[in-house]
């Protein structure tokens with residue numbers, strides 16, 4: 001999959017070039033390009049924002065640089081995403097859908113937002129990562145790219161995907177690694193027993209307890 005990220009702040013994306021996503025790119029499973037929207041500004045000072053018509057707080061990103069940046073990467077297989085607090089709520093189902101696309105273009109808004117005509121012209125998928133407002137679309141873009149990348153074949157192991165939180169509408173059980181005793185805090189006996197049926201039963205029980213306590217809404221979702 002190819003992902004083109006259009007942003008005024010390409011330097012903020014180093015996270016996508018570390019750890020698991022770095023390896024995915026080295027293995028050719030994923031190609032992530034950062035495109036600096038400022039490079040497309042036709043203004044002599046490379047200006048990319050302006051005051052909103054009708055007044056109001058702050059600045060808006062102008063249509064022209066974003067339009068030309070999109071046109072420079074868009075082809076027939078492109079799917080455009082615009083992270084925005086006004087979008088539909090991002091979740092694992094959206095991540096799975098996005099992971100099947102051949103080419104994704106992310107538009108990172110900043111300041112008070114972007115000129116509505118970009119949305120009218122390109123009809124991007126608008127998604128929010130939660131009920132709070134961030135200063136720009138850069139962090140949400142990283143969240144969405146990280147999450148969808150895990151569903152691309154070969155990026156992480158199949159087992160990791162199956163066991164994790166939300167794949168079964170349950171939160172994940174607690175995990176431990178060596179040593180078995182850390183400052184007097186002991187790993188639950190059952191995990192040292194080698195009895196796989198018992199271990200599985202214990203984990204399922206823990207999973208359900210934690211979900212009941214923290215996210216009862218997830219259990220409601222299974223019933224309905």
Ligand code: 6GU
Nearest residue numbers: 083084129130132134140
């Ligand atoms: Cl996608 N963008 C911004 N700026 N704030 C957000 C968000 C997105 N999702 C939640 N808050």
